[in-house]
Amino acid sequence: MVAQLSEIANKSFDYVILGGGTAGLTVAGRLVQNTDKSVLVLEAGEANLDDPKILLGGATWGANFGNPKYDWAFKTTPQKYSNDRELIWNRGKGLGGSSAINFCAWIKPPAADIDAWEELGNPGWNWKAYQKYTMRTEEFTAATEEQLKEYAFTHNIEYRGTSGPLKTTVPLTSLPANKIFLEALQKQGLRLLHDPYGGDVTGCYEASANLDRKTQWMRSYAATAYYLPLKNKPNYTVLTEATVARVLFSEGKPGEDLVATGVEFIHGGKLHKVHAKQEVVITAGALKSPQILELSGIGRRDVLDKIGVPIKVELPGVGENVQDHTFIGLSYELDSKIAHKTADVLRDPEVAKEHARLHVAGDESLYRLGITAFSYFPLQLGSPNATDAIVNEVTKYINDKKKSEKLPPGLAEQYDIQLRILKDKTLPEMELIAVPTYMTFKSAPESGKAYLSVLAVLQHPFSRGVVHAKSKDPLEHPEIDPHLFECSQDLDIFAENFKFARLVANTEPFKSGFVREMDPGPEVQTDEQIKEYLKNFSSTCYHACGSASMLPREKNGVVDSELRVYGTKNLRVADLSIAPLEVAAHTQATVYGIAEQMADILLDSA
Template identity: 30%
Template sequence: MTEAHPADQADILRRAAENQARLTAELKPAYNFIVCGAGSSGSVVARRLAENAAVQVLLVEAGGSDEAESVLNPALWPTNLGTERDWGFTAEPNPHLNGRALPMSMGKGLGGGSSINVMVWARGHRSDWEHFAAESGDARWNYQNVLDIYRRIENWRGAPDPSHRGTDGPVWVQPAADPSPIAHALLDAASELGIPTFDSPNGRMMESEGGAAITDMLVRDGRRQSLFRAYVQPYLDRPNLTVITGATVERIAFEGNRAVGVDLLHGGARTRIGARQEVVLSMGAMQTPKVLMHSGIGDEAELRRVGIPVRQHLPGVGANLQDHVSFGCTWEYAEPIAPRNSGSEATLYWKSRRELTAPDLLFCQVEFPVPSERTAARGVPEHGWTMFAGLAQPQSRGRLRLRSDDPAAALQIDANMLSDPADMTAALACIELCRELGNARAFRPLVRGEVMPGDLRGEALKDYVRDSAVTYWHQTCTAKMGRDSMSVVDGSLRVYGVEGLRIADGSVLPRVTTGNTQAPCAIIGEQAAASLRAAHQL
């Protein structure tokens, strides 16, 4: 890709700001397409539609600007959690976690999760995409087709791998620059245990049983490159793309069975904006099903319980909630080692059982201690690191419910983590492997010793699992793609039973991908945009 000179880039940004000020000062009564949510999928959809100059696109974001040092500085990502850039969801107390109620952060602002996450680019395993193709009955979702999309959208800056990586796309991807010695130690520890290591976690590694690698990241010249910045920012000077912030979508407007616009709360006032062709919901696995339900699309009994007239009975709306759950194991440094990049530079995927053919465990090394609110009481070293050891393919399923017919009311989130006994079995295997890695010879020059969990057994270790469990913030799957009675969208991401409405975000995944969900959400956006352009001959 041709890179703009810094002076030219400044001029582009100035023109973009002036253009958006004009466009948002007087919104049109209707646009061809309305994309709700400027996150990892919505940014992709809006950009691809706006590439056709004859198409008027409105991109609606509930949060604010991404112009903040806490967003752009990779090391500061934790400081966004619990702020105005975080939806701040909290799950219900969970008996399977000793009654704990987990915070479930999701990005709120331009870029969505890609503006507050750890910047990891993880494509998902081959088996994920083959599963999605089978569930949807649509070959466009199979691994080879998705690999072609990844190669097309990436601007890969690591070791050449033309069979897996592309170099001319909008998404700047690079291996973590100058990784910490503790990151290299993880790869060496994996080798000690017979786990293969790879140049990247996004090539052959995710076509195999798993392995370890230095993390691929969306960081360029030391600054975060969110998917909003990759896709939308270069188009902000276009007259056919309008981006509004601080606008909450409350309901979808219908005429008969067709979506014709959205009802917004914007600037303290409620307004309706029309969509001449389609509405796309890209608000994430919490807000998308919430808006569907408030629009009368969901489980009939649940809607009637809160007094919402039923437009379309789809019992899968809000069901099937999935997330990667993690159990932190922590070591103390022998001498302080400052975190580098985002503080998470090495990753490992492996199996809880020998007979598996794909990884079901996910390990992200974090170069500072990350206890839960419960395990913090066990004592946290001033200088240390944590292995975020988690379940890549959890079997437990949660559910979202409305508390009332008021769109401002908070969701009831029954995350239900560890409710399936298979997840506890996998968690115990996960912690066992985590401790083997952290106590391997490769780490001995760098650590003083293990802090937690230590040599726990039986019920004591299970209690540690329940007390240490935290979310990876990969909430997905609440409006799944498929062909059964619990499916909400088809392979083209059209909502069943209505017209002019699609979903493009992580809620459409039939199961959570093996790894961080940012990259798969970009694929969802690309697939949605391709389907829209084909349907409307754009």
């Protein structure tokens, strides 16, 4: 179904899209649907279509991580403030990108987090637009009557898309472990939300997942939504195993904006070229998009000098302002007297094989499971005794940075918004998730036992990282330094989130539902011990953003509000790298929303 090199090399296309992941296929799909203009997608990975390792989406959490067929498996530099650990940052490789290997969680942020993007100087990037575009993506299937008997999977249809290509639904049936988790959260003051998809996410709820009931609960992702239904359109061309080397520009007059005329890419070990008649759109994600810009001569002068690439547009914001969610797990052995449904049994290859057979046959299997018990809440609720001290320390940190003039352009405004959110008694700064399997890294699970892992997730880090090309070799991974916990208050907030997770676990009915805490275990009690556990065993939540921030140019912006790269006429970036501030949500829905809005911008300017 994908094209051959001979159909692409030295040919011309109206739109050339660099990256066939979540954003790239969404932009491409909308363009070929709504215009007869030719669209080419270049994807570095394989097609990976009709692959059961991808399609068995439920309960395959992390199963394809580390496999080079599906995962880039980027590695960070040693993290000074996290005991010099090097972290693996997994990212999807192949058609569909990370939507092909993620945990299928369909989560939206609070409206205030998206409105903050507009406040930072990006007209049209607000909650109203976000809701419009994410609902356009989605086709939601409500819970069945049978599911409603077990749990109140409530929803407001005004907040759910009903005709989009991406399928979402309520996975399987309510899990006993989810129930005790959500009830314990309510005992600690969190409200049970009727529907968290309308911009108010403060509370706890059962979430939706990207599973398609019409295809026997298989994963619904960018390739099934935006490529396969449109693959036979004559104006849609996709080339896989094509690694972008650089964007090409015409030689214009000095001082004029650059015009992107094509792209160089590597296929079969050789360098090839393709021409772009209208637009080039980079959709390679927050870790690869800044590298492509730098290899093309756009970025920080010191970085380009170091890698030996002549500068075409000096943009100091390229590869800067990186933010990510970080999670830590607490794992609990569940009481065997209760018939729990967890993914733990799938660690046995024979059991996994049988459940895969049941799944394909349309029978109930554990591959219909989802991670659906979520909660978001303010610092004031999760840590009322420590809130004032943390807010004061963050305020001092920001003011000291401002006085010393050590803040890069634009960061002061971002910090002001983050501080406002931190102080707000209604907006979330903390997150807890219940994962029905063993998902911690200190100890190992025991065969035949069921576990629930509670994940605490840092939402709006004040630390800022960087992603830059190491050399001008496009096959070499970029250097990734998230500067994890460089702002010590991030670690303070994270520790409070951890302590609240443990408090919830020791609240009824959760407390009676587990036998013992596996990780970190009873030996971790003091603040110092907790912080060491966080430094040693926390992990990325795979939500990096900001490396090509949508901000005014003088504020270290890389793209404007039409996602056009400053200093160019027709080069754009459309993926999570453009998000100037992290959001309190798992970011899949946000990437689809960015891509849908990019498609409309392109169609309006065609």
